[in-house]
Amino acid sequence: MNNNTDNYYFRVEMKNPAEWKWTYYNPISISVSNVLELPILTPTHLQPVMEKTTVNLSCSAEAPCPKQPPTISWSNIPESANITTQLQKKPNKTQSVFSHVIFKASHTDHRKNISCTATYVMLQVLFSPKETHITIDPSDSVSVGTNVTLTCKSKASPNEMNYTWYKRGQEKELYFGEQLTFHVNSGGWYFCIATNMHGSQTSEEIHLIVAESLIITESLIIGCVGGISAFLFIFVLVILFRRLKKVKASIIRETDVSDQGHEKHVQVNSVYINSAFFDG
Template sequence: MPQNIEALSGSCVAIPCSFTLGSGYESSLTASCKGIWRKGWRRVHVFDSSLTGTGLNTIQGNLTGNLQQKECTTILNDFTSYFNDYFCFRLECDNALKYNFPGRVTIDVTEYPSKPTLSPATVDVMEGTSVSLICSAAAPCPSLPPTLTWTPTLNDSVEDLQETPNQVITSLLNFTASHVHHGEKISCTALYKRQAGKSDKSSKTYLTVTVLYPPKNTSVSVSPSGSVVEGSSVTLTCNSNANPAVKNYTWYKINGTEAVTLGSGESFTLDSKASDSGEYCCEALHALGTEKATKAKLLLPKSSPPLQSSGVFMWPSKHLELTVQKWARFDCLNLARSLP
């Protein structure tokens, strides 16, 4: 018999129980024997197996063990905090065998169920590792075991198991660790139904998954993203997703089939000359691997002839083609008098 059992108020509780007898008493174990549970230091009789079903017991229940086989396991129903105490077992038979067993069990009644436990308590793995999580919850009432639910399920296998001898319900979640699981909170919720129409109770525990993975989704961003005036700064930034975070980057300019190394660092700044136009690429360097970004094409304006701020701007040619920061409209005027 365990020393302590935690029971949920409004639910049943099972007391695992067995006993031994001194030599010479074996033959006294007959069908006439009954089991009695006594509460507290006053040894008040709260359950008598011979009164099962009569409604005369203080605590209703059922002795499920076979006394003739020295089994005295008992289920007591609709347990409340009023019965928070220790209990002792007494055996009575219609003969000389009557005995108060010295062992006792303390039953602690709680209004809320204890949190389930997760094993392992932490998940810190490499991407691609197979992970098995076990959620365990106390099941003090065999007829109303808790229902265990995983959130999220991770679209993988879930297997429910029951360990009756230990009064524990377990559920197994299997998944293969991916970078999308990094930082994910995985929770296990235990839902307990109670007796006599009382509302359900639940408890939850969770852990945060840590997954180590190489650079992914490496890309180049350009700032500013709009039009650029020649001579102003243009900053290229290399973005990459990895755990641990990427700290080393290398920059390249693509000249045909060749890649010319420009420098290192998360960002690279250009002075925005026309000769800087072209394709750029960065590479994220990481202890777990490397990844190159998709090429980024950078177009910078060419130098333009000076524009007159006011008056009429004249050009001897029939048309004018300019590369400027923004589109501008020019009207061609046919002057009446000849030009000098």
Template structure:
């Protein structure tokens, strides 16, 4: 009884020991063959261009295996991961330089450095599929296909082929900034074919913009072209549509061009506040307060009249009619949550109908009086000017007449002396001449004791021309008296 029990216990220990040893061996074998690969789950290719699949792998004790192996090969399988399956499609096999379904395939990565990056050229639409990477280290050191269906740590990649590229990505896509702040805008375009990367251009950008562009690798190992633009936001750039354009070269007659647009929204207080009067003068006038601000939906307007401290109205527009009978200067203040601004004062002439009539009457009367006054001044000036000219002319003519008259009266005096030789005892009298009477039209007479009476005609001055003749005659009379 005891012996049978011992035999049973011994048998149990043996089985347990065997299971332990077996599990240890299995675990050691599995640990010796742990492997994984890192590659993007999806890459997007453009027809007529190439596509690069970034790929790295990790194998336990790889350095020891690499030293043991005489050669390392990389294989890409399409659609299925079973290498030995008759239906499996080998797109590329570096061991035999097999290329199927592609014009060219190049493994740019160094397999000895755990890099399996591969470039597929001249991509066509039928190349869209899942691709599996397989590594073989010969002779019989390591052979495995990195298949995600058996282990989540092992990955594969899917190539999606498109006729047109994806539009570039703009960040931030909601570009709302404060005035005078520095803005950093990033435009990125995928570069599935690094040997033919897209070119990025900007349009409708602010004047202060500074741009730098470079090719970079993203966290998923794919590459993209990044263009960075920096500028200072101005209120003048509000609602500016900034566009980023990516141009993809490919083996087709026409390159592919795609763009992305983002609207720049700048937040700023009111700018350019002013008052617009329509019409400028009249019986019904509308005053409008104009201002530019962002945001504009919460813009408030307050109206003031010159000389009054309290506001007279609120709102964008105010109406002044003839019943109000208001004349004065008005200004408005525009305000949003970022600040406020006051307009310049605007002179508004608004009168009722009667007041307007009085203004017209007063204006006409004043204009008539001004016309009469100017006319009087003009005639006075012309008369004075003519009088001065007449005086100058009269003086010149008087000098000439004096010379002629002297000669004439000299001859007359000689004749008179011959006729009056018998009257030597007669006394000579000089007549008295009143020049003021000559100018006013009175008669002047000259008497002699024995001689005949000399009478001079009356001089009547009615015009400026007669004044000149009067002056000449006075000179002649004076000369006759002197001779007598």
């Protein structure tokens, strides 16, 4: 508390046997304040730097409670910046958190105001899973015979969660885990349930679609194969029919020729017999 600000002295007392007392009169001054010093950013002013030049920045903040040191965050620094943070003792025996940032200057960093913020108190709220949803890779329209990965995402505190997968029309669980990977044979509706120690939440169903173009292609292939097979079957039947017709026609002609020869033979004999009859 700030009312503890004062000068303090070290004193030694010995009651027995001589009741000796001695005070060290070089005081120790302790100042207690309710307001913490602002984080210190160094250098306080940056000189113009050339593009692709390395920039080094440091930010320090007091850590009055080393077991719960403040968190230092940076604004307007590149995503590629390298950040290191550590707790250090200062010459006056107090401790501070030091955060160092290193990055390469780019034209996109021109005129940016870089700052650091020390956060001493962070409110932690415990809650059940929220915003539970599913992402699909490669997409929601996939080809038959390919692999697809479904990922269940959710926000919760604590964020240690269990995930359970289901498919519409099936009562039994498909899988337990954040990601579900499987070989696509057909489409369907899938959903997941995220659970932590404070509750659970069910995601909206996601529709896994088998690409229509592939279905049409397969149908066309099957139709073409069926059509070709039917055409060949009919073609063979026509050929056989024509051959049978030719064979039948050939047999009929041979029969006609044979019958005509027989008739001629009978007529000749008849004439011969008649002639012989008149001569007698």
